[in-house]
Amino acid sequence: MHKNNIYKAKKRLNFIMALILILGFGGITVRLAYIPIFKPEYKTMVKKQYMKVTRIKPQRGMIYDRNMNVLAKSASVWNVVVSPKTFKDEKQKEVAVEGLSSLLDVEKKKIATSLKKSSYYEVIKRSVEKPLADKVREFKRENGIWSIYLVPSEKRYYLRKDFLANVLGFVGNDGEGLEGLERYYEQDLKGFDGKVIGDTNAWGTDMPNSTQKVYDAKNGNSLVLTIDASIQEIVEKHLKDAVKEHSVENRAVGIVMDVHNGEILAMATKPDYDPNEPFKVFDETKKAELEKITDQTEHAQTELKFLQEQWRNKAVSDPYEPGSVFKIITAAGALAEGVIKEDSDFYCPGYITVGDRSINCWRPEGHGHINFEDALIHSCNPAFATIGLKLGQENFIKYFKAFGFKELTGIDLPGEAPCIFHSPENFSDHTLAVSSMGQTFKTTPIQLITAVSAVVNGGKLVKPHIVKQIIDEDHNVISSNETVVKRQVISKKVAQIIADGCEKVVSEAGGRQAYRKGQKRGGKTGTAEQLDKQVHGEVVNYTLSFLAFAPTDNPQIAVLVLLDTPRIGQLWGSVIAVPVVGRILDDIYQYVNIEPTYVTSDSVKSVCLPNLEGKTVDEAKEILRESNLRYNISGEKETVLGQLPAAGFYVPEKSIVTLYTDFDEDVSSVEVPDLVGKSLESAKNKLNEMGLNYMQQDSKSEGSNKEHAIITKQTPEADTKVKPGSIIKLEFVYSSDTRIN
Ligand SMILES: [Zn+2]
Incomplete structure (x- = not known):
């Protein structure tokens, strides 16, 4: 062989050795492969790497649900890379374009463009699995194209599509956790690099008489979640249906929590995305909007904005006005402080004036004289404004803090947002009254369900968490998240009064659509006006929610569902959110195989009394017959002037409604x-x-x-x-x- 040729061959060999070493033949990180390694500023670095250290990449840990179902795992894949500068000739490039395009399903034009570049390193396709990688190897061997490389990498697989996406998060192309648990537990999941130090043979074979030292990589630890995949599936299914049925514009959120230890059994945001393809915009409307943008910069910016919205975990990152669900907290504080009692009386004429402003009850005709329990059951606004004023600013803030609204819950997920509350100088009596009804401030769903869990579990504020254990690859337990009780907020007695009231919300009032024979369910509805999104002074957007717990005699789980800006249906929490929670509870009961305990009272069906005032007697009779109710008429006039019981109350079927046509007559x-x-x-x-x-x-x-x-x-x-x-x-x-x- 000619001396010059030998020199050339040697030089070429050196280059390939360097390239392979840097690209990770022996397990070098993919991240390094991103660095434009032949730029002058990287030359010294490259040389150092070559001379000293080869990195051995560990395998990322797995993610399991509480029953050890695999939710995420990593596997070896390959990136197909070409080195355009080292191709023999144009003919060889043409063969590569043809072959790689058909094998990898990548456009010919794209491959040809890469091959035209004056570079040593162009990625043609990432994360190719073994069978396809083997085909590429065969193709390069058959055609003698040594400028195609297969660079080892790792791919993260999320085993269920569109599942737990906003909680799991995802990893980037370099395998680093970018969102959700993947990000929060990055240090535990990623493991530790191994390395080979010394005269490493870049081909990966041992060099005789070499002095290399090998340090094994330590694979990442795995996460065992508190999430139950079956309950998660139940919640996702019903949220998805609700989003579709009510055309929910700004996403739906659902959380199921163990009220005693703070374990999150399910947490979902819908619509969401597939963590296997996190960089794809999944929302069809947004996708169409994006396609219309021709300006490249604007396109990129909008795409990023849409992606960030898609990734955000609304259960922890987006505060909202909780509405009447918060009345549970106001009631608990007022009872605990002793400013009201179980039998305290209130009067609701349909509104209350605080300062120089009036606050309406949701029921325009008012609730009349109403005791505390009925005020909670029927969610009377003036009664709760009064309760808030009796509690006073200082105590309101005291319980607001005690229930955890002034701090982060500390859940092990990234991006938890704080509550948005009035500054002390803006906290007037009017804001106090309205805040007592859950309006004019914002909390996150996770804060609210944690606070209500403290009310129903006997008064303990626990720290919610989503990872149960961290285990190593042999399943030895490395650490466990134990129950953290932050403090005792209220007494068991107060907790029981609230739980009893909430049970009646379900058996007699707004939560009625979640009522099931033989199952003790309690809850509170919320119909919150989005006050910061008014149009010409009018509220047009609502957040409808229902927070339930079961069973009421010994609460185990709490379920919160909120629908942010639904567009179709009657926009009341009791109408739209309650049935969703009802169905979630049905499926959970079936899954955990809880037998209903039937009681005598369950055999009677309740009816919500229609409003008959202003109707003719004949019309009223017809309506009552249809509702399976009986009637009794007082007076002899044509029009109904009043009724007993009043509209909105739930009574058993076949109850008698007295219709008054003449108030003058001695009844x-x-x-x-x-x-x-x-x-x-x-x-x-x-x-x-x-x-x-x-x-x-x-x-x-x-x-x-x-x-x-x-x-x-x-x-x-x-x-x-x-x-x-x-x-x-x-x-x-x-x-x-x-x-x-
Ligand atoms: Zn009222």
């Missing part, structure tokens, strides 16, 4: 019979005979025989004179004695 009154000690069935019959209605209060004690309930208390008491159609509240216990009549 006969009825004396309430003595029902204490009688069986529930006979009490109901007696009231029916007398033209009175009844409402059943939940029973706390359960005897062995659920068929027999006896009345322990009645409101109003016996002998009280009431108008026909009035509701008599009955409390009862189950008796084991079957002889009770």
Whole structure:
């Protein structure tokens, strides 16, 4: 061989050795491959690498759900790279364009452009899996094209498509966690590099007499989440349906949390994306919008904005006005501070004036005289404004802080946003009154569900978390996230009063669509006006939500669903958000196989009383017949002027509604019979005979025989004179004695 040729061959060999070494033949990071290595400023660095160290890349840890279902894993893949400068001739380039294009499904034009460049390193396709990589190897061997390289890399696989995306996050092309848990637990997941120091043979074979030292890589640790993939799937499915059905413009959020230890069982934002393709805009409307932009810079900026919106975990990063769900917190604070009692009375004429401004009740005709429990059950605004004012600014802030709204929950996810609240100088009596109803400030969904969990778990504020354990590759436990109780906020007694009220929200009022026979569910609805997005002074956007917990006698889980800016349907939390939570709870109950416990009161179906005022008597009769209700007419005029019970109350089917057509006429009154000690069935019959209605209060004690309930208390008491159609509240216990009549 000619000396010059040998020199050339040697030089070429040196180059290839350097290239392979740098590109990671022995396991060098893909990140290095990004560096335009032949720019002068990198030359010294390259030389150093070549002389001293080869990096061995560890494998990234896995992500499992709580039942060890794999959610994310990494596998070896290859990047197909060409070195245009070292191609033999144009003919060889043409062969490469043809071959690679058909093998890799990359446009010929794109490959040809790369090959025209005067460079040593152009990526043609990333993350090619083994079968295809083998085909590329075969192709280069058959055609003798040694300027095509397969550079080892790693690919992250998310095993379920469109699943838990905003929580898991994703990794970038260099394998580093960019969002979600992948980002938060980067240090645990990534592992430690290994290295080879010394006269490394770049080909990866041992050099005789070399003095190299090998330090093994340590693979990343894995995460075991508190998430239950089955519950997560349930939540995602129902959120997805709700977004579609109600044309939810600004995304829906759902969280399921264990109220005792703060474990997150499910957390979802819909619509979301597929973490396997995080850089693709998934929203069809936004995609179309993007396609219309011709200016390159504007296109790139808009695309980034859309992607960031798509990636954001709304459950922790986006504060919203909670609306009436927050009344639970106001009530808990006021009861704990003793400024109100269970039997405190309020009066709601449909509005309340605070300072020089008026605050409306959601029910324009008002709730009239209403006690604390009914104010909570029926979500009366003036009552809660009054409760807030009684609590006072200082105490309101005290409980606001105690329930964790002034701090981050500390959940192990990136991007948690703080609550947005009034500054002290802007906190007037009016803002206090409105804040007590959950308006004019913003909290994150995770803060709210954590605070309400503290109300229903007996008063403990726990730290929510989403990673249960960190384990190594042999599944040894490295660390565990134990339950962190931050503080005791309220007493168990106060917690129980609120839980009882919330159960009635579901059995008797706004949460009725989540009510199921034999399942003790409690909750509170929210219909929040988005005050910062008014158009010409009018509220046009709403956030509808429902926060439920179950079972009410010993709450285990809390479920929060919020629909941000729905466009289709009646925009009330009770109408739109409640059924979504109802269905989620149905599926969870079925999944965990909880048998319903049937009680006597469950066999009766409740009806929401329609508003009949202003209707003709005939129209009213027809409406009542359709609702399976009976009627009683007082007066002889044509038009209904009033009704008893009032519209909006829930009564059992076949209840009697008294329609008043003439208030001047002396309405006969009825004396309430003595029902204490009688069986529930006979009490109901007696009231029916007398033209009175009844409402059943939940029973706390359960005897062995659920068929027999006896009345322990009645409101109003016996002998009280009431108008026909009035509701008599009955409390009862189950008796084991079957002889009770
Ligand atoms: Zn009211």
